[in-house]
Every structure is written in structure tokens, then in C-alpha cells.
Amino acid sequence: MNKKYKRNIFIFTFIVPTLIFYLTFFGYPILKAFYISFFRWTGLSNTKTFVGFDNFKRLFEDKVVWKAMLNNVTMLFYGMIIIFILAMFFATIIVRKGYKESKFYRVVFLFPNVLSVVVISIIWSFIFSPNMGIINNFLNLIGLENLARTWLGDENTVLGSLVVTQVWTYTGFFMVLYMSAMKNIPKAMYESAQIEGASEIRQYFSITIPLMWEIIRTSLVFFVARFFKTTFPLVYVMTGGGPNRSSEILSTYMYEQGFVNSNFGYATTIGLLLFAVMMSINFILQKVTKREVYEF
Amino acid sequence: MKKIKFNDIVIRTVLILYSVIVIYPLLWTALTSLKTNQEFYKSPWALPEKLQWSNYVRAWVQVNVSIYFKNSVFVTGFCIVLAAIMASTTAYVLSRFKFRLGPYIKSLYVAGIMVPGVLMIIPTFFLLQNLNMYNSLFGLSAVYISWTLPFSVVVMMGFFSTILHEMEEAALIDGCGYYRMFLKIMLPLAKPGIITINIFNFLFYWNEFVLALTLITDEGKITLPVGMQTLMSIAEYRTDWGALFAGLMIVMVPTIIFYVVFEKHITEGMSAGAVKG
Amino acid sequence: MISSKRVVSLLLCILLVVTLGLTGCQPANTGENTQAATANTKPVETSSGSQAEVETGKGKTLEISWFEGGTGREYIESAIDKYQAMYPDLEIKAEINPKNHEQLRPRFVAGDPPDVFYANSSFLDYFALIADDQLLPLDDILDSPSPDDESVTLREIFIPGMLDRCSTDNAVYALPGFVHYYGLWYDQNTFDRNGWSIPENYAEWVNVSEQIKQSGNMSPFVYQGMYPYYLLRAILFSSACQYGGTEVIKNIDNLVPGAWQDEAILNAARDIKDYCDKYLLNGTLALNHTQAQMELINGSAAMITCGTFLENEMAGNWPDDFDLKYMFPPVNIAGNEEKYIWASSDFRAVPRDAKNPEMGKEFLKIMYSKDMRRVCAETSGSVYPVIGGAEGFEDLLPASVVYANSMLGQDNVSAIFGNYEKWYKTIYKQAQDSLTALISGKYTVEEFAESIEKEAERVRQDDSIIKYNLN
Numbered sequence A: 001m002n003k004k005y006k007r008n009i010f011i012f013t014f015i016v017p018t019l020i021f022y023l024t025f026f027g028y029p030i031l032k033a034f035y036i037s038f039f040r041w042t043g044l045s046n047t048k049t050f051v052g053f054d055n056f057k058r059l060f061e062d063k064v065v066w067k068a069m070l071n072n073v074t075m076l077f078y079g080m081i082i083i084f085i086l087a088m089f090f091a092t093i094i095v096r097k098g099y100k101e102s103k104f105y106r107v108v109f110l111f112p113n114v115l116s117v118v119v120i121s122i123i124w125s126f127i128f129s130p131n132m133g134i135i136n137n138f139l140n141l142i143g144l145e146n147l148a149r150t151w152l153g154d155e156n157t158v159l160g161s162l163v164v165t166q167v168w169t170y171t172g173f174f175m176v177l178y179m180s181a182m183k184n185i186p187k188a189m190y191e192s193a194q195i196e197g198a199s200e201i202r203q204y205f206s207i208t209i210p211l212m213w214e215i216i217r218t219s220l221v222f223f224v225a226r227f228f229k230t231t232f233p234l235v236y237v238m239t240g241g242g243p244n245r246s247s248e249i250l251s252t253y254m255y256e257q258g259f260v261n262s263n264f265g266y267a268t269t270i271g272l273l274l275f276a277v278m279m280s281i282n283f284i285l286q287k288v289t290k291r292e293v294y295e296f
Numbered sequence B: 001m002k003k004i005k006f007n008d009i010v011i012r013t014v015l016i017l018y019s020v021i022v023i024y025p026l027l028w029t030a031l032t033s034l035k036t037n038q039e040f041y042k043s044p045w046a047l048p049e050k051l052q053w054s055n056y057v058r059a060w061v062q063v064n065v066s067i068y069f070k071n072s073v074f075v076t077g078f079c080i081v082l083a084a085i086m087a088s089t090t091a092y093v094l095s096r097f098k099f100r101l102g103p104y105i106k107s108l109y110v111a112g113i114m115v116p117g118v119l120m121i122i123p124t125f126f127l128l129q130n131l132n133m134y135n136s137l138f139g140l141s142a143v144y145i146s147w148t149l150p151f152s153v154v155v156m157m158g159f160f161s162t163i164l165h166e167m168e169e170a171a172l173i174d175g176c177g178y179y180r181m182f183l184k185i186m187l188p189l190a191k192p193g194i195i196t197i198n199i200f201n202f203l204f205y206w207n208e209f210v211l212a213l214t215l216i217t218d219e220g221k222i223t224l225p226v227g228m229q230t231l232m233s234i235a236e237y238r239t240d241w242g243a244l245f246a247g248l249m250i251v252m253v254p255t256i257i258f259y260v261v262f263e264k265h266i267t268e269g270m271s272a273g274a275v276k277g
Numbered sequence C: 001m002i003s004s005k006r007v008v009s010l011l012l013c014i015l016l017v018v019t020l021g022l023t024g025c026q027p028a029n030t031g032e033n034t035q036a037a038t039a040n041t042k043p044v045e046t047s048s049g050s051q052a053e054v055e056t057g058k059g060k061t062l063e064i065s066w067f068e069g070g071t072g073r074e075y076i077e078s079a080i081d082k083y084q085a086m087y088p089d090l091e092i093k094a095e096i097n098p099k100n101h102e103q104l105r106p107r108f109v110a111g112d113p114p115d116v117f118y119a120n121s122s123f124l125d126y127f128a129l130i131a132d133d134q135l136l137p138l139d140d141i142l143d144s145p146s147p148d149d150e151s152v153t154l155r156e157i158f159i160p161g162m163l164d165r166c167s168t169d170n171a172v173y174a175l176p177g178f179v180h181y182y183g184l185w186y187d188q189n190t191f192d193r194n195g196w197s198i199p200e201n202y203a204e205w206v207n208v209s210e211q212i213k214q215s216g217n218m219s220p221f222v223y224q225g226m227y228p229y230y231l232l233r234a235i236l237f238s239s240a241c242q243y244g245g246t247e248v249i250k251n252i253d254n255l256v257p258g259a260w261q262d263e264a265i266l267n268a269a270r271d272i273k274d275y276c277d278k279y280l281l282n283g284t285l286a287l288n289h290t291q292a293q294m295e296l297i298n299g300s301a302a303m304i305t306c307g308t309f310l311e312n313e314m315a316g317n318w319p320d321d322f323d324l325k326y327m328f329p330p331v332n333i334a335g336n337e338e339k340y341i342w343a344s345s346d347f348r349a350v351p352r353d354a355k356n357p358e359m360g361k362e363f364l365k366i367m368y369s370k371d372m373r374r375v376c377a378e379t380s381g382s383v384y385p386v387i388g389g390a391e392g393f394e395d396l397l398p399a400s401v402v403y404a405n406s407m408l409g410q411d412n413v414s415a416i417f418g419n420y421e422k423w424y425k426t427i428y429k430q431a432q433d434s435l436t437a438l439i440s441g442k443y444t445v446e447e448f449a450e451s452i453e454k455e456a457e458r459v460r461q462d463d464s465i466i467k468y469n470l471n
Helices: A002-036 A054-061 A063-097 A102-114 A117-128 A134-141 A158-184 A187-195 A200-238 A250-260 A264-288 B002-032 B037-042 B054-061 B065-096 B102-114 B117-130 B137-160 B165-173 B178-189 B191-207 B210-215 B224-238 B241-276 C004-024 C051-056 C074-086 C100-109 C126-131 C162-166 C188-194 C202-215 C229-244 C247-253 C263-279 C289-297 C357-366 C370-380 C399-408 C425-440 C445-461
Strands: A039-041 A048-050 C061-067 C091-097 C116-118 C175-187 C219-222 C301-307 C324-327 C339-349 C413-416
Touching: A002 A039, A002 A264, A002 B065, A002 B102, A002 B117, A002 B137, A002 B178, A039 A264, A054 A063, A054 A264, A063 A102, A063 A158, A063 A200, A063 A250, A063 A264, A063 B002, A102 A158, A102 B002, A102 B241, A117 A134, A117 A158, A117 A200, A117 B002, A117 B224, A117 B241, A134 B002, A158 A200, A158 B002, A187 A200, A200 A250, A200 A264, A250 A264, A264 B102, A264 B117, B002 B241, B037 B241, B054 B065, B054 B241, B065 B102, B065 B137, B065 B178, B065 B191, B065 B224, B065 B241, B102 B137, B117 B137, B117 B210, B117 C100, B137 B191, B137 B210, B165 B178, B178 B191, B191 B241, B210 B224, B224 B241, C061 C074, C061 C100, C061 C357, C074 C091, C074 C357, C074 C370, C091 C100, C116 C357, C126 C339, C162 C175, C162 C339, C175 C188, C175 C229, C175 C289, C175 C399, C188 C202, C202 C219, C202 C263, C219 C263, C219 C289, C229 C247, C229 C263, C229 C301, C229 C339, C229 C413, C229 C425, C263 C425, C263 C445, C289 C301, C324 C399, C339 C399, C399 C413, C425 C445
Parallel strands: C061 C091, C061 C116, C219 C301, C339 C413
Antiparallel strands: A039 A048, C116 C339, C175 C301, C175 C324, C175 C339
């Protein structure tokens, strides 16, 4: 009896306070978000008006929402593909070739990942600056002035420029991840394949990638989560959603509706949509990439 | 043999090129932080004539970087300690004790990893107001900790689950109480896990922007990332680019030091977290 | 044996206490609202009440929240000093910073706002505040004697029409602060040196711009690309009024169907589009306001749109040989004598839930006295929208500001202003976005007008958006 009692107390003290804390600061806001989306509220007073599903109706009719969602998905898609290819490429080379200076590359490539997104956004705003920025200046230097653009001011190039910044920031992280996964594969696997005469490329696609697949799948989850979280500062600082909404994303539009237009109810509804989009993308990705798990 | 050599050159070139692409923006920031306004406009490539260390002084003093810095240090330090305590205690019990509500509580934390923070910003804003914790560094810390709990708990659970059960049983037989066992035996064994979550948490608390922007408006309590945004706006108003870039450097330096010191741990932590997870 | 239930309840109690403790525990804040409740909460009645106490402000507190922007803080600190001298025992608490709108928001929600405030109206929605009944009407203070001349009421010293900007129906809810006039700005010395004449109308503008372009070393025109409202205010609307009179803006404000597709708007849009196609500085669309303004200073562009805050805002950057001058929006069409200049101003108000509203209102009033206006002119280079606002301060204000202000005194010059910017923020945003699309070539002139009209139609149909009317 006594023992059981002591055990229960122990469990209680180690779980409950933290749990209450968690539910208060994390759980409650989520529930509140659902609640607020049924109201119209300026956020400037205590007056809330119940409007039922009006906010949701507005969501469907709001062209900006769809544009923003498209931008979210576009950036995610391109970013993911480019980062994946680059990260796998670098990881493969460094692991395979085993250069002496590999550690240097690992340290350097990963570095942008630890910087604050805000800092990165500010620096890259300047880099993309049409008249003072490095990119256009560099193009002028090497005689390619006609390629110079108003990177962040042109609807056609703004999303691409933002993706470039993201690639610069996150490639290193995924590279290191893939590197450790590759290193984890026992050499024995390759040896037997080599004996049987399989080429390097064949080995790569038949051994390396399948055995890394679970890591790759997990990395996609990280990527989606990271992406949706960090694009807000990126867009907010670099373009403000412009020009003409061409870089508007759901989180910046949500902020605008809530804090600039005083439409807090509607803003939360946009937030819920963002949540739904994120979950759906995750779900789709996990389903599409499902494969037999190879044990070793 | 010749073919391989050629491959090597091409590949090495690509790697070096990418390294340059990574490092250059940072070098450029450092360089620009030592220029005057005029030099800044003249050419982004030119070297400064004289090293304008005064930019750093101005950034630090005039735009309150010291205060932002202090606030970030406070919040980060406070949160790291509390988060480690909360996550490790919760994870320990959840992973090694069987009790009725266990699985449900576990799923609460796991689900938390997927929730996008942006959704909760507005309700959190009003929650803190109601609790009278708006514009309080403690309030911000409470939110920060709760946001990092899901990931920390899950990672710690992973680390705790690798400890052999025999350890516990042996200690219990010896008459060791639960609390002592946790402190003296379990925690030390899970140290790599604690280091891992501390590293990830440090990066989160130090760099977090959106929550800090929304929840803290008192000039005296602003954290570094928000301060940097404010600094950029002010620098825009005053067109003091030197101070702006100096400010950026000031933000980056602790991160750089942290990174250089802990790089190995970071990489190991990432591998462990991903591979084991 | 102690039952586990009792232990559980004990632990819960401890938890509760700890949570409450955490709530009350906050690091020292910069002197906000913690002590406001202790002061005497009865508002000062203007006529009754103990005169002696009213005279010194004993036992009272005045809370001020003020935006710190391009105009700095000296003028408001000066006003605070003056008011303190009037009421030596009054406790004045002031929060002055660029983000004060963020602080005001939760205070309004909590029902605990300051006694008087000025926030950047781009970030704090004054009309939403009015709609939620959060502001006090200021008609009583407006009908009281003005600070310098008792025979005139405060209301009468304002330039006609200025008070309409923050009123609805029958009440005035905010007083206009600094007024700024928009137009084009240039360096007289550069123009003199090259023999370029100052254009008086659109044809001449195109002409001189062609000359500038041919000279080869600078672009004729730049504007703050990321903030198209500069172009809207400084050029587009002045131009539209040339074609259709001030009715054009009134119709837009009143949400008249088709207002944005009026011939006047289309013509104005066409003019600016044709002009920018030939004479706009490359890369303008990505420039923020200081970057664009630096292009003027550096000599990359000859003319820029801006308000009278330009000289002050870029202080410290002007080369010694730069003679900054104001130019009327050069959009006049042949035969038209009337000129239209956009005049914008900020808003200062008193919350309904203020604990000391009477003094809040009085504090607002004293800021319009001549000595306070002198301080403003001196320290921030700005003037108030009162009749003869710049008179007597010519030596204190930047030359460019004096000149711009004097222009407004002329008979054929009218001040224009679009209330839609504040009433219907989404239309304002759409107008800016569409203008960018027009300049970049994405939209034709018709599409430009149509896209904004569409948003106006949506707002018209949306009953949840309050509609205002101007006669």
C-alpha cells in the first residue's frame, strides 16, 4: 500500500504540474482559437459578436487567402525539392569522397541554420536590393547586366528569391542529417554488393537510398514544420507580402487581418486554415513516401 | 585514374563555390558594419577606409542593444533550465512508468509537435492579457517553455527508453527512493539527451521572433530578434546603416561562438534525434 | 494514514498558489499602469469641484501614450513640462515610443486605457475604436476658448475641413496633429545648373523629364516603391481632381458605385503610367522610403514624391549644396488654374474609459498654443493645421516646409484628403497593390480601376463593415 502510494505521488509530482502548465499555455490557446473564429472582434475592446460560420464563408470567398495558400505551397514545393537535391548531393559527395576538409564543409554549410531568421532576412534584403545589393552589382561586374532584376520587387522573381534565401539557410541542416544517416549504414552492405560487381551508382540507388528512406521521410516532417514556422519573419521582413500580394502567405495575411485590419475573428479562422493545410501536406507526404522499412 | 582526378576537381570546385556562397553574406555583413553611410552607398564591395568601430558603440548604446541582449539572455537562460526540468521529469515518468492515463498524456505531447505556432499567437496574446502576464518576460518565458515541451519531452523519452531497466530495479532493491533515483542515476545517464534538447531549445529561445513581437511591447523588455526588427526600422528612419549592421553582428556573435563550441554536439544530437527517433 | 486524496488536494493548492505567484511576479516595468488605480478616480468637472485642488492637480494622475516617429519626442516632452508647470502636484506618466500602438491595444481590451494618446494611425485603427465606442467626443473642448485668444473657440482656429477627418455623424473624436503636404521634391541647384525649368503642368513635366533623361546621368523620377501610397497622395489624386474636381475623392469616400472607374481616375492613372514607363528610375518598385529618398540625395533621381517631413526625416544626409525645394504636383492640365495638394495629418484622442479625461482633453488643447507650436516647429520641423500655422516660425522651420505651407495660402490651391484610407483599409491596400501592378505593367489602366472597384463593391455589400458618409 505504502509503496503504491509513494509511487503514485511520485508520478503525480513529476507529471501534473508540467501538464497543467502545458495545457494552460499551449492547450488552452488552441481551443480558444477554435472559439474566436466564430466571432467578429476588433481586438480593441471586449465587444465580441457571434457570427457563426461567417468567417469560414469569407475564407472561401477571399481571393487573397487562395493566393496566399498557393504561395505557401509553391514555396514549400520548390524549396523542398531544391534543398533535398542539394543536401543529398553534398552529403553523398562528402561521405563518399571522404575529403580531408570534410569537417570544414560540414561546419560551414550548417552554420546559416543557427542564425536567427530575422537576421538572415535583413541581410538578404540588402543582398537582393536592386541598386545597392551584391547580386545585381555582381551581375554588372561580369557583364550580365541584363539579368539584373528588382528581385524582391518583381512579381515574377519574388517567390524565387525568397526560396533562394531558404535554401541558403536550411540546406546544411538536411545535409548533416543525411550524412549521419549514410554513415550509419554498415560498410558490410556495400562490400557484398561490390563483390557481386554492382557499380557505385547502382549501390547508391539500391542500398543507400532505401536504407536512408525513413530518415528522409522524417526530414520531410521537419522541413514542413520548419518551413511554416519560419516563412513569417522571412516574408514580413523582406517583402511585406508584396508586390501586390505575390509573396503573401497565410501567416502574414493572418497577422494583417488581426493586427492591422482589426479582424481578429477572421484572422484566427485563417490560422485554422493554415493548420489544416499543414496537417494535410504532412499526411500526403507521409502517405506518398511510405515504403517497406528495411531493417539492418 | 585521370578521370577520377578530374571529377575531384569539379566536385571540389562545387563544394568550395557553395562554401563561398554561404560565407560571403556573413563576411559582407561584417565588412559593412565597419563602414560609414557614404561608403555604404558608394559600393557594396569596397573596403572601409577606416574601421568605424563607433558603429558598434552606437548600435549598442543608442538603439538599446544592450537591453535587448540582456533580455534575451534572461529569457533564454530561464527557459532552458525550466524546460529541461519539466521535460526530463515528464519524459522519465511517461517512458518508464505504466499508469492508466500514461498513453493519453503521451499523445498530448506528441500531438503538440505538429501544431503550428502561428495559429496560437492571437489566443496566446489574449490569454496572457487575462492572466496579467502580458508584456512580462515571465509570461513570454512561460509561452516559450510550453511551446518547446512537446519536442523536448519526445526526445527525452527516446533517451530514457535506452536505459536498461535493471538500473532502476537494482536501485529500488537497495532502498533508494524514486526522487533520489531520478536525480542520482537516471539524470546522469540521460545527459546526452539533456544536452540535445538544451541545444535545440537555446536556438529556439534565442532566435524566436513572432511571439516576442506580439507579446512584448515594452521597450525595456524587448528581446534581440524583435529589437533587430525595430533596429532596422529605426535605422531606416535615421538611415544609420552602420549601426544596423553592427547590430546584426552583435546578434550573430554569440550564436557563432555557441555554434563553434557546440558544433560537434549539435551534429551528434541531430543524428541521434533523427536516427533513433 | 493520510489519504492520498488529501495529499492531492494539498498539492493542487500549492500549485494554485505558485501559479498566482507567477502571475503577480513581473520584472519592473517602465512605469505604466500599475499605480493608476490608486489615484483619485473622479474625473475633474470643469466648473464644479474644489477649485484649489483642480488648480494644482493634487492627487491626480495623467497618463499619456505617445507615438515616437519622424517628429521625435522633444515637442511632447516640452508639452508635458508645460502642463506640469500648470499643475505642479499632478502626477504625469508618459510612455513615448515607436511601438506604443502595441501597448495601447491590450489596454483598450482590458478597459484600462491612458488618459490621452497619439498612435500611428496606420497601426492603430482609430475608426475601429470609434465603432467600438472607445473614444470620447471632443466637441466640448473644441467649443471652449482657444489657448491664445479667448474670443475664439478652439474649433475655429483649425483650417476648415481638417476636423472632418476624424469625425462621424455629429461628433469629433480626434484632433488632427501635425499636418503634412505632399508633392514633388527636387534640388534647385541641380535644376539651375542644368538649365531645367520647374514644370507647372503635365506637358512641361514630360518635357523637362525628357531633358533630364537625355542628360544621361540621372533618372527624372523615383518614388517609394514599396509604399505606393506616396504616389497615390502626391500625384494620382491631385491629377484626378484636375480632371474631375474634388467630387472624385468624395465619391470614393462615400463608396459611390463606379467611383474608382470614373474617367478622372482613369485619365490620372493613364498619365502616371505613361510617365513612369519612360521616366521612372530602374528598380524603384523594391525601394522602401529611405532608400528611395537616398536616390534623390545621391543624385540618381531628380524628383521624388514625398511629404513636408522629408527634410527632417533625412536630416544628416543632405549634402551642403543641396537646395531642397517643393514642387506642386506637376499634373495640371492646360487651362486649369486650380491646384490640389494632399494634406494628411495624424490623430490625437481621449479614450472613453480614461480615468482623467478632462485633463486629457485639456492637455490636447494646450498643444495648439503658439509657444507649443513654436517648439514643434523648432524641434520637429512640423506645423499644425491651424490657420496661419507656419506664421512666425519661418526662421525655425526648414525652408522647404515654409515654402510648401505658404503655397497653401494661395487662392487657387485646395487641400484634399481621402477618408477612405482610414474608413476602408482593405480598399486602401487594394489601391496600393493595384497601383504597383499598374506601374509594373501587370495591369492595364482599366484593370487597375476595376480591381479596386471590385474591392469597393465587396466592402459595399459587406454589412459587417460600418459605412461612413461625408457631405
